[in-house]
Amino acid sequence: MGVFDNVLKDSESLFRDTVALDFSHIPKPILYREKEQHFIANCMKPLFQERPGRNLLIYGPPGIGKTVAVKHLLRELEEKTDDIIPIYINCWQKNTSYKIMLEICELIEYKFTHNKKTDELFKIVAHHVNKKSAVFIFDEIDKVEDFDFLYFILEEIYNKSIMLITNYKDKLFEIDDRIKSRLLPELLNFKEYNEEETKGILQHRLKFAFQENVWEDKAFAKACKKTFELKDIRSGLYILKEAGNDAEDKAQRSITEENVNIAIEKMEQFSIKNSTDLDNEANFILKIARENPNTKIGELFKIYQKKGGNVVYKTFQRKITYLDKNRFIATERIMGGPEGTTTIINPENKKITDF
Numbered sequence: 488m489g490v491f492d493n494v495l496k497d498s499e500s501l502f503r504d505t506v507a508l509d510f511s512h513i514p515k516p517i518l519y520r521e522k523e524q525h526f527i528a529n530c531m532k533p534l535f536q537e538r539p540g541r542n543l544l545i546y547g548p549p550g551i552g553k554t555v556a557v558k559h560l561l562r563e564l565e566e567k568t569d570d571i572i573p574i575y576i577n578c579w580q581k582n583t584s585y586k587i588m589l590e591i592c593e594l595i596e597y598k599f600t601h602n603k604k605t606d607e608l609f610k611i612v613a614h615h616v617n618k619k620s621a622v623f624i625f626d627e628i629d630k631v632e633d634f635d636f637l638y639f640i641l642e643e644i645y646n647k648s649i650m651l652i653t654n655y656k657d658k659l660f661e662i663d664d665r666i667k668s669r670l671l672p673e674l675l676n677f678k679e680y681n682e683e684e685t686k687g688i689l690q691h692r693l694k695f696a697f698q699e700n701v702w703e704d705k706a707f708a709k710a711c712k713k714t715f716e717l718k719d720i721r722s723g724l725y726i727l728k729e730a731g732n733d734a735e736d737k738a739q740r741s742i743t744e745e746n747v748n749i750a751i752e753k754m755e756q757f758s759i760k761n762s763t764d765l766d767n768e769a770n771f772i773l774k775i776a777r778e779n780p781n782t783k784i785g786e787l788f789k790i791y792q793k794k795g796g797n798v799v800y801k802t803f804q805r806k807i808t809y810l811d812k813n814r815f816i817a818t819e820r821i822m823g824g825p826e827g828t829t830t831i832i833n834p835e836n837k838k839i840t841d842f
């Protein structure tokens with residue numbers, strides 16, 4: 488038998504359109520988030536009358552539709568009017584005022600940013616954006632390193648709504664009082680989906696992603712149950728896709744519970760553990776690593792000692808390796824620099840989206 492004998496032909500694929508399973512795909516409609524979308528839209532409404540909108544802090548755990556609900560609204564806004572500029576920034580990727588201003592320049596199609604400092608970019612952005620109204624969305628706001636951009640927008644942009652999205656509401660309390668007292672956001676809590684809703688969302692995506700009747704009922708029920716347990720739709724999409732891939736690899740004509748089990752196992756190898764699982768020392772080190780992004784391991788150890796840490800360097804190293812393996816942090820080895828090989832600690836653990 489040839490190695491490729493069991494490959495399904497193109498016309499036999501179990502998938503119809505894998506794009507529908509992408510984490511970044513924006514389905515239509517966004518189910519079970521009507522209330523939240525209305526709330527968000529209401530904060531933007533004054534902008535239609537060229538008046539300042541309201542600011543908003545959206546918070547809630549991962550994978551429950553915060554980003555997708557907002558992006559969906561921005562798309563509708565774009566279809567409705569040219570008078571309100573939608574500005575969406577992911578602060579995980581753009582984590583300084585400078586990078587954020589560059590990104591805004593790109594969004595408003597201003598090209599002459601070369602060699603310009605943050606302050607100059609501020610002025611340019613103000614000049615252009617103030618010709619209209621604007622909605623600013625700063626997603627994953629807890630990842631930014633400085634808040635100057637926020638102060639600038641609050642002070643210099645007239646008709647705007649600023650919306651911050653985060654998993655950690657309390658992070659906002661770390662913002663400067665100058666900013667806090669100007670921002671005064673409404674709060675919107677996204678809650679986890681219940682079991683019915685979880686199933687409804689996956690069913691909806693499945694209809695677009697797979698051929699009809701390729702999912703065995705039991706297999707789909709298992710995928711839903713696991714997703715509900717994890718309270719994260721992203722893991723559900725991952726399970727659907729990987730189960731489909733596994734079935735195709737085996738040239739099956741339908742997707743079974745066994746395929747789902749394999750997908751779940753694969754996902755669990757990647758999953759991020761909860762920091763409450765860590766011992767005190769590891770938690771202490773994790774906290775320091777988070778407060779000091781992109782720091783060399785030797786420097787981090789010094790900071791740790793200054794803060795009263797008292798394990799020896801070897802143990803410290805072991806804890807770092809443990810945190811890395813369990814994906815609380817990421818480390819990067821730099822070979823042959825001026826100080827020989829060293830390890831840089833980056834506190835950003837990766838989400839499943841990064842795979």
Ligand SMILES: Nc1ncnc2c1ncn2[C@@H]1O[C@H](COP(=O)(O)OP(=O)(O)OP(=O)(O)O)[C@@H](O)[C@H]1O
Nearest residue numbers: 510517518548549550551552553554555688720721
């Ligand atoms: N109501 C929904 N309808 C359809 N898809 C949804 C819904 N809620 C979530 N999803 C899907 O689940 C995935 C995760 O949603 P989203 O990216 O919006 O999560 P989030 O709340 O922003 O999470 P995080 O805090 O980790 O950024 C996305 O692929 C999204 O399309």
Ligand SMILES: [Mg+2]
Nearest residue numbers: 553554555626
């Ligand atoms: Mg998000």
